[in-house]
Amino acid sequence: MxxxxxxxxxxxxxxxxxxxxxxxxxxxxxxxxxxxxxxxxxxxxxxxxxxxxxxxxxxxxxxxxTKEGERIAIQIIRKHRLWETFLVSKLSFGWEEVHDVAEQLEHIDSAKLIDSLDRFLNYPKFDPHGDPIPDKDGNIVYRKSKIKLIDAAVNSRVEIVRVNEDSLALLKFLERHELTLGIELYVLEKFPFDDSLSIRIVGGSEINLSKKVTESIAVKFISKI
Amino acid sequence: MxxxxxxxxxxxxxxxxxxxxxxxxxxxxxxxxxxxxxxxxxxxxxxxxxxxxxxxxxxxxxxxxTKEGERIAIQIIRKHRLWETFLVSKLSFGWEEVHDVAEQLEHIDSAKLIDSLDRFLNYPKFDPHGDPIPDKDGNIVYRKSKIKLIDAAVNSRVEIVRVNEDSLALLKFLERHELTLGIELYVLEKFPFDDSLSIRIVGGSEINLSKKVTESIAVKFISKI
DNA sequence: TTAAATTTTTAGTCTAGTCTAAAAAAATGA
DNA sequence: TCATTTTTTTAGACTAGACTAAAAATTTAA
Missing domain, CATH: 1.10.10.10 (Winged helix-like DNA-binding domain superfamily/Winged helix DNA-binding domain)
Structure with missing residues (x-):
């Protein structure tokens, strides 16, 4: 090809x-x-x-x-996510800064480069936003128990496992409220009139989140409260 | 701009x-x-x-x-050489493998990226071929005492400080004869009829090098022999 | 110094990727 | 169902960057 x-x-x-x-x-x-x-x-x-x-x-x-188109798409996503991981874990970028640079780096054409990078980073399974990194053969491990925060049950305790990286403004908002990967939350109450949701960060403060935000965060169920 | x-x-x-x-x-x-x-x-x-x-x-x-054109050119060269250094020192590439990938990486546009990479690599002064890496402000430290091997005096001992990276075939040739950066040589004899040169690697074997090769290697004078 | 050879520029084409405006197909809803 | 709206495609044009062939300028050499 x-x-x-x-x-x-x-x-x-x-x-x-x-x-x-x-x-x-x-x-x-x-x-x-x-x-x-x-x-x-x-x-x-x-x-x-x-x-x-x-x-x-x-x-x-x-x-x-097609099969071939998908294969190529997955390799590009692999490159994107490995570069993001490199930027955050080796070059101390913030998670909100990596997207634009990774959009450029993902087009670098060298199988040896990307495999070496993968090894250098110790074969990471997830990128800084919680998205799975496809392996060399294009296999992607989707996190099974992942649901959108907007769909999480009231009175449950959950952990943030992924945030949508598309919006810089959103990432900055999350950063400022300490809503980062691995953080645990209590889901307190849903407000149907505007689809907002109140949560409390475990050991932290209570925040009301808009639909836009809760749709862009994926969480893993931990326990009832 | x-x-x-x-x-x-x-x-x-x-x-x-x-x-x-x-x-x-x-x-x-x-x-x-x-x-x-x-x-x-x-x-x-x-x-x-x-x-x-x-x-x-x-x-x-x-x-x-122009001044501005030169400024930009130097920044591209800075990127190229930092990436080459990264590939060799962090990702274990051979010096003959890095050029093509660096040609792609040098066009990535992110000041933060390149400055972070510079710090990550500990502000290297020379790339894997011995070429100086311009600093953030575009200053280049040329090695003062550097001369082409073809111009080195017979009966001198010299150290390889730079090789021309343009030809992959040349780099492979040098690699195979252990003519790498930092290696020391005795300059034994010049043969004007074909401009070739005989050298002996310190502690190693004697080799006759063609004009093409001796023009592409820069050395530093160490001593008479 | 002038004719020939070489180098460089101009003129006109081509491809990739994009756009606007208009036409055509599909979806919607009274 | 059939008229209206929305979506999608076609037709034609533009830009960047490259090319070939021919013309013009410069350099070389007799």
Whole structure:
């Protein structure tokens, strides 16, 4: 397989993310908004990726990845997450600072580099946001018991295992309220009128979180309180 | 200053290398051959870089860098050499393997990244080929006493302080004959008919080296023998 | 010094990736 | 169901960066 352009790689990665969320075909418009691009540009590229047999594309019906497309997407995600881990654990970056740099580093093309980096970091299983790092062969260990904070039961004690890295503002907000990976929370009360949720950090203070926030945090159930 | 494309950065870097060698204007053709490109493409790009005030370009008379162009070129070289150092000292790459990967990594755009990497590596002064690494402000410490092996006096003892990294074949040749950085040699005899040179590795064997090789190695004088 | 050789530039093309505007298909809802 | 809205595709254009072929400038050498 010939080397892909950065743009092609970004398309594959985004199709992977979007189809993983819904587990079905990815629409042209959803790709356009995620890639900050126009629908017409997406159509062009999908046709090109379809010719290369990396996506299955049906006119007016969206697309999804072929086996080979998925394999490549997973390798890009592997690179992204290993670089993020490197930045945080070796270069002392904050978790909110790593995303943009990793978006660049994920396109570096060298199998030897990424495997050496993996070894150097001691084969980490999760990146700084709690997302699983695919191994060399593309296997991904999804954390089984993970649920969105918004879906957690009232009066349960939970641990933060993942935060959505897409929004810098969100990461800064979480950082400031000490809502970081590994932190444990009590889920106190749900407010249906605005879908907000009150939590207390174990050994810390009580905070009311908006829907936007509780949708972007994944937690693991620990116990009833 | 707006972010430059990879291509623009490569032009600046190459102009810097070529003008450093001759310390005068760089011709269109010399750039074309170094960049594996055609003279007409070079002309186009030089006009563009000239508009951006990064090179001084005079039709039919070649070019050289402006202050700003040189500043940028030096930062790219800093990145290239820091990444090479990282690959060799942290990820156990061989010195002959690092060049191509560093060519990609040098375009990653993040001041924080490169300064953190510099600190992580403990502010190295030279890269794995013996070339000086510019500091954050663009200062380069040239090794004063450095001369090409081809110019070294017969019957002197010298130390290898730099090898030209441009040719993979050369690096492999040097590796195989244990002609690596820090190694000491006796310069035994020059053969004017083919410009070859016989040396003996201190504590090792005698080798006859071609002009091509002795031009690509820089040494430091240690003593007479 | 001038004709030939070399180098460099210009002119015109090409590809990748993007865009806008218009057309076509699909989805929605009265 | 069928008209309206939304989504998607097509058509045509633009930019960056490269190329070939031909023209122009410069350099070399007789």
């Amino acid at each position: 010939n080397r892909l352009s950065h743009s092609e790689e970004n398309y594959l990665k985004e199709i992977f993310h979007l189809s993983g969320l819904t587990d079905k075909r990815v629409s042209t418009n959803s790709l356009a908004s995620r890639l900050n691009s126009k629908a017409s540009s997406i159509t062009d590229m999908l046709q090109k990726l379809s010719d290369k047999k990396l996506v299955k594309y049906v006119k007016y019906k969206g697309c999804d990845l | 707006n972010r430059l494309s990879h291509s623009e950065e490569n032009y600046l870097k190459e102009i810097f290398h070529l003008s450093g060698l001759t310390d005068k204007r760089v011709s269109t053709n010399s750039l074309a051959s170094r960049l594996n490109s055609k003279a007409s493409s070079i002309t186009d790009m030089l006009q563009k870089l000239s508009d951006k005030k990064l090179v001084k370009y005079v039709k039919y008379k070649g070019c050289d860098l």
